[in-house]
Amino acid sequence: MYYIAVYDVGEKRVGKMLKIFRRYLHHIQNSVFEGEMTPASYQKLKYEAAKLCNDETDSVIFFELNGKYMNKEIIGTEKRPASNFI
Amino acid sequence: MYYIAVYDVGEKRVGKMLKIFRRYLHHIQNSVFEGEMTPASYQKLKYEAAKLCNDETDSVIFFELNGKYMNKEIIGTEKRPASNFI
Known part of the structure; x- marks a missing residue:
């Protein structure tokens, strides 16, 4: 299956979450x-993300696509500021 | 067409970008x-987003899907912290 995943987690967990996600998916923007x-793999990633997640403040969303998306358009820069945290 | 859109923009532009996006799409997480x-509508949204965007620091990504995604899974909270900015 093809996935798009985004997270919004507390600053303290951003670096760790990034490391987890990078082992499974391509990093295309800050937290995308x-x-x-x-x-x-999807089950493993969900398990690892859920373990790190603060259920009251953090959020992780997985979109499971029926095949790859048709098209991707980027406005602005493609840089990924979060990379600097590592 | 069905779209998933995410942005990563400077703090000064977050509120304005949110207002623009909310006129076209459902807000499901901070910047998703x-x-x-x-x-x-897609052309209009891209035009408005591009006008606001700082091309050197900001990034907006549109995924154009072939029909709606199969499934969406959320870990943690569904709250949208950005809503507080309005």
């Missing part, structure tokens, strides 16, 4: 990722 | 939106 995952 | 748009 995309890529193909097997059902097993 | 989804919904159906006609080609004309």
Whole structure:
């Protein structure tokens, strides 16, 4: 399956969340990722993300697509400020 | 067409960008939106976003999907902290 994933987590957890997501998906913007995952990888990523997540303040969203999206358009820069945190 | 859109813009422009996006799409997380748009609405939204965007620091991504996604899973909270800015 193809996924788009975004997260919005507290500053203290941003770096760790980024490291987790990078092991599974392509990093395309600050907190936005995309890529193909097997059902097993998807379960593992969800498990790791849920363990780190603060359920009251943080949010992670996974969109499971029926095949890859048709098109992606980017306005502005493609840089990923979060990369600087590592 | 169905769209998922995310932005990462400077703090000064977050409120204005939110107002623009809310006129076209559903707000589902801090800077994440989804919904159906006609080609004309999509062009208008891109035009408004591009006008506000700082091309060197800001980034807006539109994913154009072939129909709606299969599934959406949310870990953590569904709250949208950016709503407080309005």
